[in-house]
Amino acid sequence: MKLQDKVAVVTGAASGMGKAIAILYAKEGAKVVVSDINLDSANATVKEIASSGGTAIAVAANVAKEEDIQNLIDTAVSTYGTLDILVNNAGIMDNFVPAADLTDELWERVFAINTTGPMRAIRKALPIFTEKGKGVIVNIASAGGLMGSRAGAAYTSAKHAVVGLTKNVGFQYATLGVRCNAIAPGGVNTNISTSINKPNAFGMERAMAGMSLNPRAGEPEEIAKVALFLASDDSSFVNGTVVTADAGWTAY
Secondary structure (H helix, E strand, O other), X not given: OOOOOOEEEEOOOOOHHHHHHHHHHHHOOOEEEEEEOOHHHHHHHHHHHHHOOOEEEEEEOOOOOHHHHHHHHHHHHHHHOOOOEEEEOOOOOOOOOOHHHOOHHHHHHHHHHHHHHXXXXXXXXXXXXXXXXXXXXXXXXXXXXXXXXOOOHHHHHHHHHHHHHHHHHHHHOHHXXXXXXXXXXXXXXXXXXXXXXXXXXXXXXXXXXXXXXXXXOEOHHHHHHHHHHHHOHHHOOOXXXXXXXXXXXXXX
């Protein structure tokens, strides 16, 4: 098993890509801390892992809150003794709101969850990783973090920031045994669309311009396999980069 006895924290792991990553990591031998703002659904993921003989606990966490991030990582360490892998997966969409219609409230909420949350989790995990000279960070970015219009202005900016954070951390901590990479998924069949309630008509129309080029939607399990590769020693020479998983969508 590729993650035997590793301890992994996965945020947004109650559903979608986070759930698939948590389940696959557990199958590969990791002890998984299943984190989500929805504790009941996180517990359901833990139950599914346990039913297959895996090891996991659920921790309620709103990644936009510093105290929740602190508690999440502290709980992982107090329960399993250390932390080896951090997966920053939790995220929300932004209703395709373009810059002219953007409010401070929406901008700050999207950044709080999609960018500041990962930064704080990384900040908390790095001393653990550097002390033992080894650790892996996997950030879930997006095709929207590579292209200009796959979402609204806030989401696009926040995911571009995640890409920049990934490269910065990957390079600066490379000599201390830490690897930090990101995955940029294309369209994936998850429930993130539930965070879209009143899409901006203009913004959505502009974002849809490139949608017809998408070869197909992916499944969460396909992203989980990429996350397993990045978390395991199979990717020991991969650092500070973004792996695009989108069936070729952004290759045009």
